[in-house]
Amino acid sequence: MYSIGDLSRRTGVKIPTIRYYEQMGLLEAPERSEGNQRRYEKRELERLAFIRHARDLGLSIEAIRDLLALSRHPERPCGEADRIATEHLASVREKIARLRKLESELERIVACHGDHTIGDCYVIRALADHSMCGTDH
Amino acid sequence: MYSIGDLSRRTGVKIPTIRYYEQMGLLEAPERSEGNQRRYEKRELERLAFIRHARDLGLSIEAIRDLLALSRHPERPCGEADRIATEHLASVREKIARLRKLESELERIVACHGDHTIGDCYVIRALADHSMCGTDH
């Protein structure tokens, strides 16, 4: 039996976050001690580690909820789980592409620095005028 | 004189967002019509375009507030503006680096898909066990 603090230490998930996951339906409401404190089993420790890992990989709470629901039916085909992961990969790639555009614009913007005043600062001028940009972003 | 709707159409910033920027101190409170509606000058249109562009480049409201304050003193040196942009570039690069790690883990995770069940789905197993990952993320 683990207290919420034990779970927190073992998974690196902060205590209020564990309670938040319970509220969001990722963790089931655990048993309680006589004094109403949460008491977890090993199963729930593993489940929390799964959640933590999925969050670290950027999956949304909703996606994780779906994956957890799927994992309760080991005999079913896993197309849906694969789809969730594939879609997430696509969204990560989109984010990277968007950020790379920003990166290249920002590189251009900060390239010109030295001794000058706000009045002729390229940073300020470039921000004022998108037509100086090489991409839309 | 532009109404808030004119400003919105010309900059692509939604009306509630314009009011939000005013509340956040990015736009000064404009003149009002007899009936209390906002009336803007060209100056404020340009300022909003600046804000929009800076937001599109991912700068925070706070950074933009600082840049706008700086731009009121064209004679001063621009080191601070350059610093804000450079720092932002660094944070964009960090985000890209993090996302690339996620991308490579997710690629690995979704690589193995075909006809199988949840019970032996690599997606589910990989999420349950970070030690299968090649990077920390």
Place this chain on the structure above:
DNA sequence: CTCATATCTATAGTCGCTGGAGTATTTAGA
């Protein structure tokens, strides 16, 4: 038994918007 530590609930704050309710103003056509 005492007392420090841990946990409980409920609530509010973070960021950058976005949407709605309910009311008031502006503007264009008849």
Place this chain on the structure above:
DNA sequence: TCTAAATACTCCAGCGACTATAGATATGAG
């Protein structure tokens, strides 16, 4: 000039994924 449509006003709630209080209660070691 009157009316109806479009627009704008303020205030407030909600998003996602936490995080941080406040004030009360429970647990566990000495």
